[in-house]
């Protein structure tokens with residue numbers, strides 16, 4: 001059954017890591033290393049079952065293959081999950097044990113931050129392996145990738161706004177932001193500075209309060225975010241938030257945000273298109289973090305990284321043009337362009 005899952009999207013490797021003493025239960029998924037070593041963050045999450053964790057890490061690792069391919073990075077797709085509540089499970093020894101598992105893969109998988117993991121955690125893992133990124137500038141890293149991701153998402157939102165509204169000026173636009181964690185906090189600051197009206201939801205009330213106080217955001221209940229009368233919907237929490245139920249409720253003309261795997265299934269990109277909603281594919285607009293991390297692999301230069309992240313704006317336009325020309329939904333257009341790059345690399 002596991003092999004059927006791996007064969008479905010041609011995953012290379014799935015690694016289960018267990019350590020009784022520290023309580024470590026981790027899974028590393030390596031989807032594709034055609035373009036280079038697999039790189040993707042570590043998610044720490046209290047999955048309800050092993051099955052749920054496997055599905056998440058597989059979906060996330062495949063997304064990383066496409067993200068690096070479309071972003072012109074020489075990296076493959078991988079991701080890791082640790083099963084557990086990040087507020088309870090963390091310890092130096094747990095991360096060091098995990099680091100030794102990564103070291104055992106000899107560079108086939110490089111880790112970084114995702115939901116539940118921090119710069120400090122990466123630095124602990126780094127004590128056991130050099131294949132841990134997103135570490136502080138003193139250690140040669142780019143630091144927390146979230147502000148870089150936020151910058152790319154901001155550029156992606158503007159690019160999608162140009163397509164939907166004929167202008168990328170966000171002044172007076174109402175933007176509903178689902179989840180105001182590390183990435184969305186930085187994103188909200190930029191949107192607020194541009195004069196957008198923010199409506200936010202989060203299961204974490206402290207995060208909501210910060211956005212309300214600092215950016216004048218309006219709070220809505222977690223489920224009510226889909227019904228907000230807004231111009232732009234920015235999913236910045238967990239995956240699969242764009243599905244049959246929510247698409248029917250959305251009033252926005254644009255969907256663009258930080259979350260990985262926003263579409264429950266590929267067909268939901270087509271449903272958005274049918275509804276006249278401009279969708280900026282998730283892995284295109286949220287690539288700022290991995291672009292900064294990749295830059296740091298060659299000696300981090302902030303300005304150079306920001307320039308590469310700025311290019312997300314044009315990349316999104318390029319995808320819209322391809323989608324129009326080929327008469328396909330924007331998520332399909334992005335997939336095809338990413339797959340084309342991988343195919344060419346295989347043939348070379």
Ligand SMILES: NC(=O)C1=CN([C@@H]2O[C@H](COP(=O)(O)OP(=O)(O)OC[C@H]3O[C@@H](n4cnc5c(N)ncnc54)[C@H](O)[C@@H]3O)[C@@H](O)[C@H]2O)C=CC1
Pocket residue numbers: 113114115116145146147149178179180181182183184201202203204207222236237238239258259260286287289290
């Ligand atoms: N941190 C990064 O650089 C990157 C993050 N991403 C993706 O962006 C998303 C956000 O990442 P981060 O900001 O780093 O994580 P985070 O954990 O700091 O933020 C996520 C926020 O979403 C909230 N949340 C969870 N479930 C929710 C729900 N049902 N409704 C509303 N809020 C909910 C959490 O309470 C938290 O505040 C994730 O999908 C992540 O995989 C993608 C690329 C890079």
Ligand SMILES: CC(C)CC(=O)C(=O)O
Pocket residue numbers: 039040041042067111112113114134145260286287289290293
């Ligand atoms: C290390 C991260 C910024 C890369 C990643 O996992 C992602 O983009 O989702």
